[in-house]
Amino acid sequence: MDVYVVSEFAPDIDACQHRCVSNSRSLLELTPVETVACCSPLVQEPISAEQADGIAPLLKAIADPVRLRLLSLVASHEGAEACICDLNEAFDLSQPTISHHMKVLHEAGLVDRDKRGVWVYYRIRPQALAGLAALIGCPVP
């Protein structure tokens, strides 16, 4: 199996990319969020097949109307954090369905979670959203 080192795809190494390279981790070992952080913006240079494979799960996670709403509900909630009980109330869906969608967002690396008492709380990972936005094409400041 070929293992590609991130630096092969990123000749112009910025601070973020340096972290990837200095860890000597191959793209195949990175999470979707880490892969996004290692990519140049889509418009800057063609992304590689390995990068695209790494990023697609992150986009798939938010390419669902319910998950997009759940993500926005958590992100716009006070402290960018919400209890699963608040999320359940906002949808006409069963609790297991909501929990399943939140699990997909968590596994994609878009939210952190922790249990407090009987409830699970979800917190947005701002760097994941910022990385995805930068990849797609934020205006250069």
Add this chain to the structure above:
Amino acid sequence: MDVYVVSEFAPDIDACQHRCVSNSRSLLELTPVETVACCSPLVQEPISAEQADGIAPLLKAIADPVRLRLLSLVASHEGAEACICDLNEAFDLSQPTISHHMKVLHEAGLVDRDKRGVWVYYRIRPQALAGLAALIGCPVP
């Protein structure tokens, strides 16, 4: 059938949202790119079910590794434009498969296309990418 006017979901109307409202067009009539342009960032306020339904097809279009690479190839090409012949050369896929993926990106509103001689040329729609990036969460300048 209920028809929702954009202004119901956007009490703080900015210049972009004003265009949506002044056209008196319901969310159900907007393209995915127009819906994105009418949304506040995910982190600012919860997006509505109608907005999420409108935006998901745009995210689905890029949540595929081949389409993500195609989009990046066009976006990073000179003039943010590429001939289908250049795209065919970059992939080990059949021409009909590439054309199908480009059709999905075109129908989502991410690329424009026109025919010159025997070849179709695709050009990125920067406002579509910028709108999507802003929705997900670009840093506030």
